[in-house]
Amino acid sequence: MPPIFAADTYETPLDAPHLPWARVLGWTRLPFHWYTLCSVLRGRAAAQRGAFTCAQFLQCSEDVVRAAEGCGGRFQVTGLNHLTPDGPLVVIGNHMSFLETFAMPAMLLPRRPVSFVVKQSLLEHPGLGGILRAQEPVALTRTNPRADLRTMLSEGVQRLQAGRYLCVYPQSTRHFDFVESMFSSIGAKVAQRAGCPIVPVALRTDFLENGLLIKDMGPIHPERVVRFAFGPPIDSTDARQAQQQVVSFIVSHLSAWGVPCH
Numbered sequence: 001m002p003p004i005f006a007a008d009t010y011e012t013p014l015d016a017p018h019l020p021w022a023r024v025l026g027w028t029r030l031p032f033h034w035y036t037l038c039s040v041l042r043g044r045a046a047a048q049r050g051a052f053t054c055a056q057f058l059q060c061s062e063d064v065v066r067a068a069e070g071c072g073g074r075f076q077v078t079g080l081n082h083l084t085p086d087g088p089l090v091v092i093g094n095h096m097s098f099l100e101t102f103a104m105p106a107m108l109l110p111r112r113p114v115s116f117v118v119k120q121s122l123l124e125h126p127g128l129g130g131i132l133r134a135q136e137p138v139a140l141t142r143t144n145p146r147a148d149l150r151t152m153l154s155e156g157v158q159r160l161q162a163g164r165y166l167c168v169y170p171q172s173t174r175h176f177d178f179v180e181s182m183f184s185s186i187g188a189k190v191a192q193r194a195g196c197p198i199v200p201v202a203l204r205t206d207f208l209e210n211g212l213l214i215k216d217m218g219p220i221h222p223e224r225v226v227r228f229a230f231g232p233p234i235d236s237t238d239a240r241q242a243q244q245q246v247v248s249f250i251v252s253h254l255s256a257w258g259v260p261c262h
Contacts, residue, residue, distance in 0.1 A: 003110040047131050058109040068208075091199050094254070118138070118139055188246065201228060204225070
């Protein structure tokens with residue numbers, strides 16, 4: 001069976017099957033989080049055995065996408081053709097919810113292995129920690145900008161030189177609104193140092209909201225379309241100019257989707 005996001009664009013089929021619980025009970029939050037948790041636990045078990053491969057990472061990610069669709073969610077993804085398999089790229093996007101953490105691997109891995117830039121504390125997450133560590137992440141403190149930049153310019157460049165994609169969410173935390181002042185240029189700087197292009201991605205993933213008690217297990221909203229728009233590669237020779245182009249791409253799409261931008 002081909003990967004879900006193998007083509008240049010993707011839209012959830014109108015006849016996408018619903019999960020039995022969601023159809024019978026009329027609930028969506030519990031089935032979505034249950035299937036997501038099961039997928040994460042399978043991945044965690046494989047990682048603990050030292051057997052968590054890119055293929056398994058792709059499967060875990062696709063399982064979460066199918067769970068969202070099975071609870072009535074709809075995905076609209078464009079610009080996947082810009083993720084060329086010819087060489088490494090830095091993929092830079094806004095960070096809205098935990099959903100893109102789960103869904104992005106399904107879009108990138110069919111084309112090239114990927115390392116994610118993550119908060120250091122995530123490597124100790126009881127479910128995701130082992131999975132992330134198995135995929136050669138770049139871990140940042142999010143509290144020491146100078147140390148984080150040194151780490152990015154060292155480890156990030158290493159990942160890119162090894163031929164991997166590097167995926168960066170430069171905001172300090174998840175936000176529905178897009179605030180340019182909180183969108184770090186760290187991704188543009190590592191792309192400049194590595195001499196590779198940037199592919200911007202604008203995303204709207206408020207299908208899944210943050211939870212009050214457990215942040216990663218909030219309510220879901222099937223009426224909100226999940227959107228990912230990848231843009232054409234941006235030359236990173238001038239990091240400042242590249243950063244502005246990334247921001248402009250993201251703001252133009254988010255504004256069109258009704259997301260406030262400041």
